Amino acid sequence: MITRTSPPSPRRRGILLSAAAPALLLTLAACASPGGAAPAAQPDADAEPAARELAAPRLVASYEGGLLVLEGDTLEVAAELELPGFLRVNPAGDGRHVLVSTDAGFRVLDTGLEAEQHGDHAHYYGAEPQLTELVFEADHPGHVTTNEGVTALFADGSGEVQLFEASELADAAADAAGLDALELRGHESAAAHHGVAVALPGGELLSTLGTAEARTGVAVYDASGAELARDERCPGVHGETVAAGGTIVVGCQDGALAYRDGVFTKVASPDAYGRIGTQAGSPESAVVLGDYKTDAEAELERPTRVSLIDTETGTMRLVELGTSYTFRSLARGPHGEALVLGTDGAIHVIDPAAGTVTATIPVLGEWTEPLDWQQARPALRVDGHRAYVTDPAASTVHLVDLDAGELLDSVELPAAPIELSTVAAGH
Numbered sequence: 001m002i003t004r005t006s007p008p009s010p011r012r013r014g015i016l017l018s019a020a021a022p023a024l025l026l027t028l029a030a031c032a033s034p035g036g037a038a039p040a041a042q043p044d045a046d047a048e049p050a051a052r053e054l055a056a057p058r059l060v061a062s063y064e065g066g067l068l069v070l071e072g073d074t075l076e077v078a079a080e081l082e083l084p085g086f087l088r089v090n091p092a093g094d095g096r097h098v099l100v101s102t103d104a105g106f107r108v109l110d111t112g113l114e115a116e117q118h119g120d121h122a123h124y125y126g127a128e129p130q131l132t133e134l135v136f137e138a139d140h141p142g143h144v145t146t147n148e149g150v151t152a153l154f155a156d157g158s159g160e161v162q163l164f165e166a167s168e169l170a171d172a173a174a175d176a177a178g179l180d181a182l183e184l185r186g187h188e189s190a191a192a193h194h195g196v197a198v199a200l201p202g203g204e205l206l207s208t209l210g211t212a213e214a215r216t217g218v219a220v221y222d223a224s225g226a227e228l229a230r231d232e233r234c235p236g237v238h239g240e241t242v243a244a245g246g247t248i249v250v251g252c253q254d255g256a257l258a259y260r261d262g263v264f265t266k267v268a269s270p271d272a273y274g275r276i277g278t279q280a281g282s283p284e285s286a287v288v289l290g291d292y293k294t295d296a297e298a299e300l301e302r303p304t305r306v307s308l309i310d311t312e313t314g315t316m317r318l319v320e321l322g323t324s325y326t327f328r329s330l331a332r333g334p335h336g337e338a339l340v341l342g343t344d345g346a347i348h349v350i351d352p353a354a355g356t357v358t359a360t361i362p363v364l365g366e367w368t369e370p371l372d373w374q375q376a377r378p379a380l381r382v383d384g385h386r387a388y389v390t391d392p393a394a395s396t397v398h399l400v401d402l403d404a405g406e407l408l409d410s411v412e413l414p415a416a417p418i419e420l421s422t423v424a425a426g427h
Helices: 166-174
Strands: 052-054 059-063 066-070 077-082 088-091 097-101 105-110 113-118 121-126 130-137 141-147 150-155 160-165 185-188 197-199 205-210 215-221 227-231 238-242 248-252 255-260 263-268 279-282 285-290 305-310 315-320 330-332 338-341 346-351 356-362 380-383 386-391 396-401 406-412 420-422
Touching: 059 088, 077 130, 088 141, 088 420, 097 141, 097 166, 105 141, 105 166, 130 166, 141 197, 141 238, 150 166, 150 197, 160 166, 160 197, 160 205, 215 255, 227 263, 248 279, 248 285, 255 305, 263 315, 279 330, 285 330, 285 338, 305 338, 330 380, 338 380, 356 406, 380 420, 386 420
Parallel strands: 238 279
Antiparallel strands: 052 121, 059 066, 059 420, 066 077, 088 097, 097 105, 105 130, 113 121, 141 150, 150 160, 160 185, 197 205, 205 215, 215 227, 238 248, 248 255, 255 263, 279 285, 285 305, 305 315, 330 338, 338 346, 346 356, 380 386, 386 396, 396 406
């Protein structure tokens, strides 16, 4: 736990003039052959500038009128890309690209990040980020998920689901054939609704059921589209996550619904109306973190309790935080710990097994959730052992070391951030 009561003054960071560096940076001493130094790279006047070595993966922040690509360790702005409209950002699932929800559909942003695995660690290299011309057309693009290496895109305006192998996206983005270079498969919902879909092993698919007026549950389909199972004990179904062991959890107005190995499990809320709409799972834990609201009539409820859904026992526990939070406040740490960014400005660290708050990490000042969900509010995102917190009121992003429980850096951005995405696939 850290005792700092206020964050350090943010450093102002401008846009990097170049994302390239000499090719010799691609050779690391730690990975050199034991027999001696690697041979010097020979310059090629006609070659594209090589990517430079990075210490961490990149991030993408949306703002009113564009996108910022940030370096994950220094928070430097690697690129500022103009794009009109309200933009949502989600990892594409391949560790490099981010899907940007626009009026036309899901547009592919190439962060320029390349990762090379070396045993138990990775080396990262960054080329110049760019907005590609690749767009997955969608009527009101909604949720993006990646599971079992397959990314699923849900269009709320049509109920259409598009699925592709995440590992194939880089070639498609670089190929003149575009989407034709992908083996896209689709699923048509019975009716358009605000929904979500998740790829399952063996080509199966879990997708929500509903209409524009009501959402009722989920169904599972085989690779040919034939329905295998359904469960409609989930009024107002919303959101999804994956827990350890591959259990899929979706939120309901009266609890949650879990699915694993062909079996549905209903996890009931302790209240008749105990709504869960946002969830965060971890491969390190069978317990899912969820929000928890109890006032069906509220214009905007500001809850102070979160839910812990145990997918092994089918039970739910509520944890009082003493502060409210929003749908951009939930995340999981590298060891499975549950993380909640409160409106008190601190990250609250919860032991999911014990259901207790074990630490608080002050990050920014107190803030108030706006009424309109599209209005900017602080957001929490985690990549490995680092947590990132935006402060749109100060146009600032903060970097937190989760293991040390310490605020490492605060950097002022050229625009107020709205949404924040890592490139990590999550699940």
